[in-house]
Amino acid sequence: MAEHELVVRAARAVTPEGERPVSVVVDGGRITDVLDGVDATVDADRELRLAEDEVLLPGLVDSHVHVNEPGRTEWEGFASATRAAALGGVTTIVDMPLNSVPPTTTVEGLKAKRAAAEGKLAVDVGFWGGAVPENTGPDTTGVLSDLWSEGVYGFKAFLSPSGVDEFGHLTAERLEAAATAIQAFGGRLIVHAEDPKVLDSAPAASGREYADFLASRPDEAENAAISLVIETARRTGVRAHILHLSSASALPLIARAKEEGVALTVETCPHYLTLAAEEVPAGATSYKCCPPIRDSANRDLLWRALRDGLIDCVVTDHSPSTPDLKHLDTGDFGTAWGGVAGLQVGFAAVWTEASGRGVPLAEVVRWMSASPAAVAGVEGKGSIAVGNDADLAVFAPEEAFQVEARSLAHRNPVSAYDGADLKGRVRRTLLRGVEITADSVSGRMIARS
Template identity: 60%
Template sequence: MQLVFRARRAVTAAGEGPCDVGVDGRRIVAVARHGDLVGSRVVELGEDEVLLPGLVDTHVHVNDPGRSEWEGFETATRAAAAGGITTIVDMPLNSLPPTVDVDALDVKRKTAAGRVHVDIGFWGGAIPGNGRELPALHEAGVFGFKCFLLYSGVDEFPPLGTEELEADLRVLAGLGATMIVHAEDAEAIEQAPPPHGRHYADFLNSRPSDAETIAIARVVELARRTGARVHILHLSSSDALAMIGEAKREGVALTVETCPHYLSFSAEEIGDGATQFKCCPPIRESRNRELLWQGLADGTIDFVVSDHSPCTPELKRLDLGDFGEAWGGIASLQVGLPAVWTGARERGFTLADVVRWMAERPATRVGLERKGRIEVGADADFCVFAPDEEFVVDVANLRHRNPVSAYHGRTLRGVVRSTWLRGRETGEQPQGELLVRGGVA
């Protein structure tokens, strides 16, 4: 074999334990007992290191082209690689043009080509009036379609009404495609107090948990009626868990994600003016956070992805600390793994749990069966992780474009020592590929 990873600890399809992993070319060709394989090159992991599959993050806002001052393909994928992520799927909005037709998808792919440090695929967008574009985008290889049920934050990506959503779901059901939904109810938020000022409690009151519950109930009912596959993005409210569990038991084609910031932070700890913590839906109370962890444990929540949604420091309005004026989004692509692992180990979970939530299940959800797992035939994507090493997050050391993150100053456990993409260690030269649904573009 060309390359052998020799690990005293590895998380494979068989669980956690010592093993050798053999690589020829781009793929894993053998998983054997520790010390059994012979290769032209042997990477011997340290006693404090664990071999994980490369993580898969299906919720990333790269914002390129058009708003590349917020992020960009080069910086986002560098940050992903530094965080042990080997595959991302880019959201269709905040870039200009938004990915709502094939021409816009072509623009995005041409912008990304030759500039990405990890593999990348793309979501399409579902907005009013583009229903006829959905089959062509599906044929072009997008991984599914994103919609909003309320104002998205950018004028060029308006929300779907209930009738439009149902019509699009019927189209997607016929295609076998997935609709991923930002599920907050516009009317519930319109009736809430408007966000303003420096107090986080006032912002939290402007995005009540009822807004998520009402919207998710609507999506579930439409999925039940149309037979379409739906996915709930960035669940922040535990109030919806019982309804989600019941829908799954009924056989509704429903999956759900949450994000590291909802599992890491609580409303009680967010100080006045700390707009780096603003996101939509919002970070809620500590009791709610613990119920989200329970939802992961029992499978009601399927997986964890970043919702990396960065912007320039000016848009965060750290100068004013006004939650009403600041852009909503958490920059976390590079620190998601240690953030989740820090919380997981405190609650008795294992690295195998984290791999299931952050690698295997996201990959399976978008149909990338060769990603997110260490098994024969999978891509040779790896993260070498030191789970016991602590560090303090410093925005100056993060690889994304702008030095703003809610995690700045936070002590986390777990350091990514190296990341490998299809048998090659990631470095300064871009080596990522553009993915289509089911493979490489």
């Protein structure tokens, strides 16, 4: 019997120390050594040697995924979502608390999620809790702390209507109450930041023109809501996270808050970094999301903020629905469900754009692996480092392909990336040192330790 279970040999590997040749040693599903050089002496039962055109990456971590099961499994489910994740190099997702029925706003709701996920997971899955009017009032003391004790990674709140009746949004007063409660036990508050008063005063969205939909979700809606989150975090001391930032005009607010020491982190998404409002075809409701995809100048500013470290991470906000809810027949942006399905192709889309901008692969990998793991508090994931789970992706950065929505693994064949020419294909994904196949169900439910 050999001394070790597996060695992965790569002439190029993205590690915390940078891109370099390594031999990664794996035992018991964990990385037990990272040796310099592709041919380091290792006695192992199994060997995986990457091809010349391949790069070894840490498994990506996507901390913003809407699985929707149970209750709306026809939109997306654990089996299909985690399979799509694995094909995109993602080995850990953190599931959002809404669009499922029941939502993850009580311990009972969390148990329903875990029961629905049992035996279906291709990758590891953690869960966010939700902060809603029903669990943030004076008569609901302990509901959030009970969820935290059960291992959720934090609490999502909306400041404007979420789109589903069972997950209500918080007023400024309820946000303050939630933040105070969450800060008391050291939790994390993550916020969909759009101001309802600004949205109500904007033109109503309707019709096939994307410009009309964009006008209904102006930058000021994000800016006003982000200001409220910052002020709330400053007063209460809660750790706050801004979800899916699309408005670059909010960046000065964020910069000032971080300089002042407010405990604030920020994410953006592949669709805000790779798509542009002026390029959205009429009636193409697969592009609809909230907050919206803005123009190319805005996109450039988001890229600059990422490279400067002002934006902390990139996650997909994978939020699919059934084709009928996207109103593909009418192309009406006012009535279509808002959400972009990008779990499988998000990394390739960002890498395609990044490489055209001269951004190194290692930087993109960090934004989509170690950084979201750190923001969410997911331990043992996101980097090729001793002690971490041996979650790895074999990536061919120059391999070109065209996205076909009907061939993607998520449940419904709708994607804003349909027909896109991308480069960078994930050829293999390993979870705890074992390659994920089409019928793999070795993913585990993980919890905050």
